[in-house]
Amino acid sequence: MNLRKRTGRLSFGRAPAALLVLVLLGSCGRVEQPLNSFDSQGPIAERINALFWPVFWIAVVIFVLVQGALLLTVFLFRERRGKERPEPKQITGSTRLELLWTVIPTLILAGIAVPTVATLFDLADCPPGAMDIEVIGHQWWFEYRYPDSGAVTANIMAIPEDTEICARMTSDDVLHNFWIPKLAGKRYLVPGQETVQRLYAEEPGEYWGHCAEFCGLSHARMRARVVAMTQGDFDAWVDDQLRPAVMPAPGSEAERGMEVFLASACIGCHIIDGVNNPDPATLTVASPDLTHFASRHVFAGATLPAGLNPTRADWEADLRKWLADPPTWKPGSFMPDLGLTADEIDALAAYLSTLE
Numbered sequence: 001m002n003l004r005k006r007t008g009r010l011s012f013g014r015a016p017a018a019l020l021v022l023v024l025l026g027s028c029g030r031v032e033q034p035l036n037s038f039d040s041q042g043p044i045a046e047r048i049n050a051l052f053w054p055v056f057w058i059a060v061v062i063f064v065l066v067q068g069a070l071l072l073t074v075f076l077f078r079e080r081r082g083k084e085r086p087e088p089k090q091i092t093g094s095t096r097l098e099l100l101w102t103v104i105p106t107l108i109l110a111g112i113a114v115p116t117v118a119t120l121f122d123l124a125d126c127p128p129g130a131m132d133i134e135v136i137g138h139q140w141w142f143e144y145r146y147p148d149s150g151a152v153t154a155n156i157m158a159i160p161e162d163t164e165i166c167a168r169m170t171s172d173d174v175l176h177n178f179w180i181p182k183l184a185g186k187r188y189l190v191p192g193q194e195t196v197q198r199l200y201a202e203e204p205g206e207y208w209g210h211c212a213e214f215c216g217l218s219h220a221r222m223r224a225r226v227v228a229m230t231q232g233d234f235d236a237w238v239d240d241q242l243r244p245a246v247m248p249a250p251g252s253e254a255e256r257g258m259e260v261f262l263a264s265a266c267i268g269c270h271i272i273d274g275v276n277n278p279d280p281a282t283l284t285v286a287s288p289d290l291t292h293f294a295s296r297h298v299f300a301g302a303t304l305p306a307g308l309n310p311t312r313a314d315w316e317a318d319l320r321k322w323l324a325d326p327p328t329w330k331p332g333s334f335m336p337d338l339g340l341t342a343d344e345i346d347a348l349a350a351y352l353s354t355l356e
């Protein structure tokens, strides 16, 4: 028996099938799906799904009908060995058929167009009375500004639950796209122009997002997070964000970290309110405000700490890694490797984690 031949047959015959089964099974896993646009958590996302599903099922019916007719024709008129088949009836030009397959698709498309256009127009503009939040896209993180209070933050957009939010968006550099699949659709952030995105979360919770337009080297590491909270929690959050930075205890490791911060290149890019307050226009590159850095459980474009359910220990470990060499995590990062010593990293990490 030729073994080599047998194993050869095995791998060629069954490997693709096994792979296919694995891929199919993979999609059945009960993993958390933070970017699942079918799991709508508010009226805006629901409106979009209410359009998607009917269109999807219409497409399924048409697909089955057309492919079924095709397969049936192939089967009925196939050539059989030794048997002479009569040529099928040849039709050239049938006014009735042509009318039918023009009128039916027209009716279907018109039927789809009515709710589509209505939804598009409804979601295109914010309703009066919505709460404004400015969203600014940067390579590769989102900045959020709250015009009502003056709060400024990065990576995590805090919103009150059951409130109509109007994200007024623009970009600092290239095209970005703000996409929080459980709450809304996608919308571009365009340099020099304002676009709006309606957001509405019914329940307190955390909603993941991602930049949905290729925007350079670290596009894949440009995430977003929306955290919806009760009105009371939100008001408290705003009050916290408006305070200047917490001062470290005299003689502590954190105080040493603050000194490293003030003595390093950090101050050329970052603001810690009450510690260094440069004119924002003089900063080398737009960079996340660090005044309340430790109040954010994700950083670096909401990609660190990595994983679905990281702990505070992961946060601290990843902060050290980030400080040691940002471009290894985010290729092309505008925060360069500053060649910090292990001792400086310890002190900075201790300081940054006090900035609640």
Ligand code: HEC
Residues within 6 Å of the ligand: 139, 140, 141, 154, 155, 261, 264, 265, 266, 267, 268, 269, 270, 284, 285, 286, 287, 288, 290, 293, 296, 298, 299, 300, 301, 302, 323, 330, 333, 334, 335, 336, 338, 340, 348, 352
């Ligand atoms: C040349 C400008 C520049 C310098 C200098 C710089 N940073 Fe940054 N920093 C950035 C930018 C830009 C980001 C955002 C990077 C991203 O997410 O893509 C960032 C991100 C961070 C973050 C994560 C913030 C967040 O919420 O995502 C921390 C923490 C940080 N920097 C600390 C420091 C410290 C400490 C120093 C000094 C040792 C420093 N940076 C020096 C530009 C700079």
Ligand SMILES: [Cu+2]
Residues within 6 Å of the ligand: 137, 140, 175, 176, 177, 211, 212, 213, 214, 215, 219, 222
């Ligand atoms: Cu982007």
